[in-house]
Amino acid sequence: MSNRIVRLFAEKNKNLLNVYFTAGYPKLGDTVTILQALEEAGADLVEIGMPYSDPVADGPVIQQSNDQALENGMSLRILFNQLENIRATVKLPVLLMGYLNPVVQYGVENFVKKCSETGIDGVILPDLPLQEYLDDYHEIFRKHNLLNIFLITPQTSEARIRQIDSVSEGFIYMVSSASVTGSSGAIGSTQEDYFRRIEAMQLQNPTLIGFGISGNASFARACRYANGAIIGSAFIRVLQHSSDLRPDIHRFVGGVKGITTK
Amino acid sequence: MEVLAQPAFEVDEKGYYGRFGGAYIPEMLYPNVEELRQQYLHIIADSGFEQEFRYLLRDYVGRPTPLYFAGRLSDKYHTNIYLKREDLCHTGAHKVNNTIGQILVAKRLGKQRIVAETGAGQHGVATATVCALMGLECIVYMGKLDIERQKPNVERMKMLGAKVVAATCGSQTLKDATNEAMRHWINNPTDTHYIIGSVVGPHPYPDMVARFQSVISEEIRQQLTEKIGRPNPDYVVACVGGGSNAAGAFYHFLNETDVKLVAIEAGGQGVTSGHSAATTALGKPGVLHGSRTILMQTEDGQVTEPYSISAGLDYPGIGPLHAHLYDSGRGIFASITDDEALQAGLELSRLEGIIPALETAHALAYLGRLNATPEEVVVVNLSGRGDKDLATYSKSLDL
Numbered sequence: 001m002s003n004r005i006v007r008l009f010a011e012k013n014k015n016l017l018n019v020y021f022t023a024g025y026p027k028l029g030d031t032v033t034i035l036q037a038l039e040e041a042g043a044d045l046v047e048i049g050m051p052y053s054d055p056v057a058d059g060p061v062i063q064q065s066n067d068q069a070l071e072n073g074m075s076l077r078i079l080f081n082q083l084e085n086i087r088a089t090v091k092l093p094v095l096l097m098g099y100l101n102p103v104v105q106y107g108v109e110n111f112v113k114k115c116s117e118t119g120i121d122g123v124i125l126p127d128l129p130l131q132e133y134l135d136d137y138h139e140i141f142r143k144h145n146l147l148n149i150f151l152i153t154p155q156t157s158e159a160r161i162r163q164i165d166s167v168s169e170g171f172i173y174m175v176s177s178a179s180v181t182g183s184s185g186a187i188g189s190t191q192e193d194y195f196r197r198i199e200a201m202q203l204q205n206p207t208l209i210g211f212g213i214s215g216n217a218s219f220a221r222a223c224r225y226a227n228g229a230i231i232g233s234a235f236i237r238v239l240q241h242s243s244d245l246r247p248d249i250h251r252f253v254g255g256v257k258g259i260t261t262k
Numbered sequence: 263m264e265v266l267a268q269p270a271f272e273v274d275e276k277g278y279y280g281r282f283g284g285a286y287i288p289e290m291l292y293p294n295v296e297e298l299r300q301q302y303l304h305i306i307a308d309s310g311f312e313q314e315f316r317y318l319l320r321d322y323v324g325r326p327t328p329l330y331f332a333g334r335l336s337d338k339y340h341t342n343i344y345l346k347r348e349d350l351c352h353t354g355a356h357k358v359n360n361t362i363g364q365i366l367v368a369k370r371l372g373k374q375r376i377v378a379e380t381g382a383g384q385h386g387v388a389t390a391t392v393c394a395l396m397g398l399e400c401i402v403y404m405g406k407l408d409i410e411r412q413k414p415n416v417e418r419m420k421m422l423g424a425k426v427v428a429a430t431c432g433s434q435t436l437k438d439a440t441n442e443a444m445r446h447w448i449n450n451p452t453d454t455h456y457i458i459g460s461v462v463g464p465h466p467y468p469d470m471v472a473r474f475q476s477v478i479s480e481e482i483r484q485q486l487t488e489k490i491g492r493p494n495p496d497y498v499v500a501c502v503g504g505g506s507n508a509a510g511a512f513y514h515f516l517n518e519t520d521v522k523l524v525a526i527e528a529g530g531q532g533v534t535s536g537h538s539a540a541t542t543a544l545g546k547p548g549v550l551h552g553s554r555t556i557l558m559q560t561e562d563g564q565v566t567e568p569y570s571i572s573a574g575l576d577y578p579g580i581g582p583l584h585a586h587l588y589d590s591g592r593g594i595f596a597s598i599t600d601d602e603a604l605q606a607g608l609e610l611s612r613l614e615g616i617i618p619a620l621e622t623a624h625a626l627a628y629l630g631r632l633n634a635t636p637e638e639v640v641v642v643n644l645s646g647r648g649d650k651d652l653a654t655y656s657k658s659l660d661l
C-alpha cells in the first residue's frame with residue numbers, strides 16, 4: 001500500500017496546509033480531539049509533536065507547549081496509546097515530529113514499527129543528520145513504509161539540496177528563514193529570493209514551507225512558491241488561549257485557508 | 263571492548279570516540295558546523311595560527327602555569343601531590359585556553375560576533391575577555407539560576423562589554439544556556455561563531471576544544487620531567503562537568519597506560535538523592551547538544567535536570583571523549599558530594615593558602631579516597647580559583 005503522504009501529493013499539489021501541534025497539549029487527553037478537528041476543518045496533513053525537554057530548533061511558544069505536555073505526563077508510550085485507533089476516524093496523512101533522543105530510548109526499530117501499526121506516515125527529526133539516517137535508519141524506515149522528511153534552509157548548499165532531494169520521499173520541508181520556530185512571521189524579499197531559487201531547481205519532491213507562517217497572508221504567499229505551507233507556533237497560540245477547541249480550530253484553519261466561516 | 267591493547271582515543275573522521283560523538287544537529291546548523299569541520303584542522307595546523315596562539319597563551323594568559331608541589335597536602339595524604347595551577351591563568355581558570363584558540367579560529371573564518379553559553383561564568387568571562395581583546399561583539403547565555411549564584415562573574419562579563427542574556431527555560435542552568443546559545447546560532451548563522459566552552463557539542467567541537475586545552479598536559483609532562491625526571495605521574499585527577507579541564511589534563515596521557523586518569527563528577531546531595539550531576543553513575547547513552555554521549559535522562563528519553571552546588575559541574579551529560587573513557591574502562595570515574603567538595607575547598611585553603619573553585623574542590627576531595635602510596639605521584643588539575651564561590655563557601659561552611 002502506498003504511503004498516505006505520497007498519495008496526497010499525487011492528488012493535490014497546491015495550497016496544502018500542514019498543521020503542527022504538540023501531543024498532550026494543552027491537556028494530556030486533547031491529542032486526538034485536535035487531530036480530528038484539524039481534519040474536519042480542512043487541514044491537508046498534520047504533524048504531531050513528540051514533546052522533548054530540550055527542543056533546540058524551537059522558539060518559546062513551542063518550547064512552552066513541550067514543557068506543558070511533559071508536565072501533563074505525555075510520553076511516547078502514552079502518545080502511541082492515544083493514537084492507537086485513529087485510523088478508524090482520521091484519513092489525512094499524519095507525521096510525528098520531535099527530537100532524536102526519545103526515539104532512541106524507545107528503540108528505533110520499535111518506534112518505526114509502532115508508527116507503522118498506528119498508521120503514522122512520516123517522521124520529522126530535525127537533529128537526525130542525513131548521513132546517520134542513510135547509514136543506520138533508512139532500511140528500517142523503508143521496511144515499514146515510513147517516510148523521513150528532511151529540512152532545507154536558506155543556507156543549505158545546492159549540492160546538499162540535490163542530495164536531500166534524491167533520498168527524500170513525500171515532501172521536503174523548506175525552513176523559510178534562518179531561525180527557530182515561531183519567529184516574526186514576515187515573509188520578505190530575502191525569503192522570496194530563496195523560494196524562487198528552490199523553485200527554479202525543479203526538485204523531484206514537493207515542498208512545504210514552514211517557520212514563520214502564521215496566518216492567511218503568509219500562507220498564501222508561501223503557497224505561490226511551494227506546494228503548501230506548515231503552521232506551528234501560531235496554531236499553538238490558538239490552543240493556548242482556547243476555551244473550546246473544536247470551533248477555535250475550525251475558525252483558525254478556515255482563516256488560514258482564506259475561507260470565512262460564520 | 264577488546265581493543266584496549268591498542269587504545270584509540272583520537273576522534274575518527276565522522277567525529278566519533280568509539281560509539282560516542284557525531285554531529286546530531288538540525289539542518290539549520292549544518293552549514294556552520296560543516297564549515298568548521300572542514301576548516302579547523304587546517305586553521306590550527308597553520309604556522310601563523312600556532313604562533314599567535316602560543317604568543318597569547320604566554321604573554322596574555324600567563325602560561326606555562328606552575329606545577330606546584332603541595333607539601334602540606336602531600337603530608338596529609340602520604341603521597342606526592344602536584345597541583346597544576348590553571349587557577350593562575352588570566353581570568354582565573356583553564357577556560358581561557360580554549361577561548362583564545364576559538365577566537366583565533368573565528369577571526370580566520372571571518373566571523374564578527376561571538377555567542378557562548380556559561381554555567382559558573384568562567385567560560386563566559388573567558389569569552390568576554392577574548393572578545394574584548396579582538397574587538398568582537400559578545401553575547402553570553404547564562405541560566406537565570408546561575409546568574410543569581412555567580413554574580414561576580416556576571417559583573418565581570420558586563421565590565422568586559424559582553425551582553426549577558428538570562429536563559430529562563432528548563433532548569434535555568436548550563437543545559438538551558440546551551441540550548442539558548444544554539445538557538446541564537448540558528449538565528450544568526452552566517453556572521454556568528456559559537457564558542458562552546460567544553461568538550462561537548464557536535465563534532466568538531468569536542469576535538470577542537472580538547473586540542474586547545476591539551477596545553478595543560480603538554481606542560482605537565484615537561485614540568486614533571488624537570489621535577490622528578492619522568493614525564494608520567496601515576497595519577498591525573500580532574501573534575502568533570504562537560505569535561506574540558508579533564509580533557510586537557512588527560513590529553514597527552516591518553517595512550518600512556520601507566521597513568522591512571524581519574525575523572526570526578528558532581529554527586530550533589532548524593533548519587534541516589536535525586537539531586538545529583540553524577541552523569542556516568544546515573545546516565546545512559548543518548549543524544550544531547552549535538553553528540554551521542556552518556557546522558558542523565560528519564561526512561562522516556564527526556565533529559566533530567568541535574569543538580570550540583572557547583573554551577574560549572576551542573577550539566578546532565580559529559581563530553582563524548584569522556585563517555586568513551588568511561589565505556590572503555592580507560593578512565594576511573596567517581597563522584598564527590600557537595601559537602602565533601604566544600605570541606606576539600608576549605609582544606610586546600612588552610613593547608614596551602616589556595617582557595618579553589620568549587621568545581622576543582624570536587625577533584626581535591628577525591629584525594630582522601632585515592633589511596634596513593636608514598637612513592638606515587640599524583641597531579642591534580644587545579645582548574646580554577648574560588649573567588650567566584652566565596653559567597654557559597656561562606657554561607658555553607660558558616661565562616
